[in-house]
Amino acid sequence: MKLTTLAEPLLEFGTGTHICPRTGIEQMGVYDKRDELRRTELRIGVVGRGEGIDLLDEWLAKCRAGVERKAGSKLPNLFRGFGGISPDHGFLTRIINSPQYTRPLQKSEITSALKLETRADRIERAVNLFYEQVRFLAENRAVDVIVCVLPNELFDSVTTRTEGEASNDELEHNFRRILKARCMHLGTPLQLVREKTMLITKQSGDQQDPATKAWNFATALYYKGNRTIPWRLVEDNAKPTSCYIGIGFYKSRDGETVSSSLAQVFDEFGHGIILRGTPVSIDKKNRRPYLSEEQAYELLRDALEEYDRALQHMPARVVIHKSSHFRDSEQAGFRRALKEKGVRSRDFVAITGTDIRLFGDKNYPPKRGTLLTMSESDGILYTRGTVDFYKTYPGMYVPSPVRVTAYDQDSSLEGLCEEILGLTKMNWNNTQLDGRLPITLECASKIGDIMKYVDSKERPQVSYSFYM
Structure with missing residues (x-):
């Protein structure tokens, strides 16, 4: 037997290498910045109820400006602040969201879905509600990625079976998976978020601080919307x-x-x-x-x-x-x-x-x-x-x-x-x-x-x- 410790692999970014994705993007820019044909704008489509759309607008504005690192932490490399999204820093891109790229869900339709007896029925109705609006955006607006904002009560309704609810349906039902599969043929990637996860302050039960949320959210949007990679392994x-x-x-x-x-x-x-x-x-x-x-x-x-x-x-x-x-x-x-x-x-x-x-x-x-x-x-x-x-x-x-x-x-x-x-x-x-x-x-x-x-x-x- 032999015990060794392997070195942490290096990642390649726009102008250099580092072991950490966040540090690399912040200091050297995304890897594909060297591609002269890369896109510098990311157009975001949005589907959600009015309150959720407002929360996403606020969250995107915060992500553009930057999010400070976790207060009081003595681990700055683990809890790194998010430096923002802009054409001249980090992701080197501009995020565009607009009422023209937004499709609201009616509160009455959400309420109707919540009242359905079984979780399978609630999931089916919720998927249909989102699908129709996603389809409109994918077919009629030049968006790169569509963010689906899930109302908190709707998320709870489609992920948990209500007390005393019995189900004779032996099929597996999962809202996220069904929606992504249903929308796949439309050709525009989806990003699903819950309303509560976009609150600027850390909430009870959150496993991530706001800056970490911003890092992961922005990176996923960039990868899905640009169809490119923000970093890669150093080639040997x-x-x-x-x-x-x-x-x-x-x-x-x-x-x-x-x-x-x-x-x-x-x-x-x-x-x-x-x-x-x-x-x-x-x-x-x-x-x-x-x-x-x-x-x-x-x-x-x-x-x-x-x-x-x-x-x-x-x-x-x-x-x-x-x-x-x-x-x-x-x-x-x-x-x-x-x-x-x-x-x-x-x-x-x-x-x-x-x-x-x-x-x-x-x-x-x-x-x-x-x-x-x-x-x-x-x-x-x-x-x-x-x-x-x-x-x-x-x-x-x-x-x-x-x-x-x-x-x-x-x-x-x-x-x-x-x-x-x-x-x-x-x-x-x-x-x-x-x-x-x-x-x-x-x-x-x-x-x-x-x-x-x-x-x-x-x-x-x-x-x-x-x-x-």
Whole structure:
């Protein structure tokens, strides 16, 4: 066994590098500022009731001006103030919202939805209310992203079953997922927010201070609206051009049918392509889904063909991340696809949970990046833990490491773990630098949540911005 601590991966921004997304954007600007064709305006469509629209107007004004960091905190790197959104600072863009880009919901319609007997009926009515206004904006206004502002009581109504309510409906009902799936064909990403989360002061029960909320909100809007990336991993020219693929599984809404597979393809610049797989089998012993050799072959073949269409070349290396162990049939199918496409270098990596824990030498957990190597192909990696840059452990619960197992590897285990650590920082829905899972698997999970609501005959959007 060998114990090491991996260095925190660097991110690349407009004029330099840093380990922290917030510091990098604030000091060096977004990565795509070097693109002379980048857009410098972000047009925001809004759907909500009158009070919610007013709250969003106030919140956007505050985000433009900036939000001070958490008062009294002795951790300035963790609780960094938000410097605002403007054409000459940070995001280097102008956010535009206007009554012409706004569609109000009628209070009487909301009240009517709240009175429906079952949660499934309330969700259906609420989705229809928002969908009609989203559709109008997507089809009649040149907006880049649409913010749906959920009234507090409507949110409570569609997320909780009322006391004494019984449901004979065995289908899964989730407002957020259904709305995103329903609106997907319109081609404009959505950002859902609750009215209470936009209050300037920190509210009881909030897990984030206002500045952190502003960072995450602005970054998500920028990524969704511009269809571009605010930061990327620093490219290692010594490594072959790599394509990272995350494979996950999801159940149908009734929970009874066989799970289906999906893939998320990321190039080294962070661009992604979403693919939907075919129904798969379930292992009778452990109830885990798996791919047949033919399904594995077809899934990877289609992924590589999409990669080729997007970048006009094949990657020199393919890394497949899976949240369960690789079966022989899956490996055989993947190898066949790689051979057919002429890809010579490969790494098949399972990233799973583990009961193994390490203990720090003080009151803090082990450092993020701590790697316990148990063999050439098996190790325990702390993707969450104490962060020197933050001078603390920025979590609420004791962190649990992941187990990294390489089944077919051309790279060292340490190199694979360095990549995993880097890919945990590529989630543009969160500006804290210590994500637990790489974006490949994080995205695969988010896609599955929504894909189950997308009709099998409908072609799903290929951008991650429609699922986050």
